[in-house]
Amino acid sequence: MSTAPRTAVRTVVGMSGGVDSSVAALRLRDEDEPIAGLFMQNWDDDGSGDCRAEDDRRDAVAVSGRLGIPIHFRDFSGEYWKGVFEHFLAEYAAGRTPNPDVLCNREIKFKHFLDAARALGAEFIATGHYARVEARDGRHLLLRAVDRSKDQSYFLHQLGQAQLSATKFPLGRLLKRDVRQMALDAGLPTAAKKDSTGICFIGERDFREFLGRYLPAREGEMRTPDGQVIGRHPGVFYFTLGQREGLNIGGVRGFEAAPWYVVGKDVGENVLYVDQGSDSPWLHSQALWSEAAHWIAGSPPAKRFECTAQTRYRQADEACEVDVRDDGTLSVRFARAQRAVTPGQSLVLYDGDVCLGGAVIAATDAPLEERLKARAA
Template identity: 40%
Template sequence: MRVVAAMSGGVDSAVAAARMLDAGHEVVGVHLALSQSAATLRESARGCCTIEDAGDARRVADRLGIPFYVWDMADRFREDVMEDFVAEYAAGRTPNPCLRCNERIKFAALLDKALALGFDAVATGHYAQIVDGPDGRELHRAVDPAKDQSYVLGVLDAEQLSRSFFPLGDTTKPHIREEAAARGFSVAKKPDSHDICFIADGDTKGWLTGRLGTAPGEIVDDAGKVVGTHEGAFAYTVGQRRGLGLKVPREDGAKRYVVEVQPATRRVVVGTAELLGVDLLDADHGRWCGPAPAGEVRVGAQVRAHGEEIPATATADGDRVQVRLDRRIRGVAPGQSVVLYDGTRVVGSATIARTGRVEASA
């Protein structure tokens, strides 16, 4: 097969490209330029897609003896990921930009361009496994639970999976670094990137304020009493406890958390931890990694990239999904994604629109 190996400049994508070459594929390395003003140097483990990263990727490609190109997708990334991120926070939701990037950039824009140029598939350094099943290729968890990235790949559909390779899913991260060192890759000890790649300093609140400005409002308790003020509701997310700056403490001294963000009224509602517990998720934008579930099905539901999988019942109706969890969990915000599993297999994902409690909805 002719395969585009997406090379970020990190150790994972470097080994993934090497393994695809070892498997006998015709491999071309591609680095995605996603920033219109990439910093010259990376700041520790924060951020990615910098000039330094492109140079690291090129050096690996040279060592492997494969062609290497940089594809400029900065405009697409800004529109489909960054602007979506801002719009979601402005609407009082909490998005996951990594899922949007995988859905719209790495496995839409990148794959579409690769296919248009005559390639057969795309390979990345994600930690997940693809298994041939009775209904086609299936997406499964990686063997290394600490690095499993199947959650952020839950937005892929069956057609995209049929054109994708994840060569690292059967290996742990320490072994990947050992393999990279044995291959003589200079990135063998390079730190992993983390946080949101386009907010390199990790200050999400400051980054959003720079784009949305200030919009002062009230912080109220669950009875409607004003207990503080804020400069922008977009800076708060359900489950947040730190940085609230409340001026009126509870009489019983109980800790308070954000339980709701109301962008229309510019209000942030806070309450005790008990109010955070939900077991009903109404979601939309359903994406299926194979056939869509028929009727009511038992699944495992995960709402964070490395969060706990909760037993649940899911019912799909077109691109809308209702998930009833077997027990309540805290800090689930509209805008987050719920990814559904059947054992290690990823069934699909959806974006949470509303949360609630089963007893309250009865």
């Protein structure tokens, strides 16, 4: 590493207090990139004792000290509440299952964080995401990470040219195990820190208890698709398609001793529909319709095209045909039936390793969903 004096900051690294952002900063520092760190507080301590923001802040400070780089702090909790959390609640209230990480990236990390970095005089931001950016033919492409088991392009599909042209992903070509080893070799205090999982602002706490603070739920009936009542649920908001845990269905007379799964929700009637078997036909769909799509290149590759898609994180690629409708929404048909495609989640489209963009899933042709739509018409 060069010992030449550093110039003004050119890249600000989002320091989360985790091992990935720590190594992202380490790699840029060792490339003699003039950097600073920035810790974002996105959630106010709600008094539960479950918020780890202060621990993460201390770790970010410790890493920055170890690397010999300055660190800044910004409170984006107000922006997060309006841009992410209010949408999260509205989606659950409507019976859908949102993905707040996608919105957090678009609204906070690659919007307010980018603005804060520019206010500090920087040209670029960097994060510990596992993804890659490449410039080709005057366009910036979002590509999957080399470590496909950690690839996070799914959560970044709402980014556009302005954000990608100002973003660096130093971990995009690394394997996770090598990132851990780099942190250990450099003596970083986050080297063995456990990766965060789940929804960021809920953390390790009970999901139902947390959501119940904001969306008071009503008990209701659990029914089979043919209408037989087999139990009661604590609130349809708490469940998502394909879910097995938390149903608390014991032995039901006339049914096999097999696991039960959520296959549908009727928010208006406050009914949760369940069926036995992880491959229940009520869980499968072959087509979906989306809200207006976002295209990383600024426009779709064609009005109709074939590609692969993911309807959930870490899903294997699924072949599909995409029709872009006049209002920007998508009609998508898969080559084979898909399990538990969930309204509110993200459809993300790929051409090989290139992420094309994506959209929020609005509806599917799953049999129970079609029946409920016809009943409401």
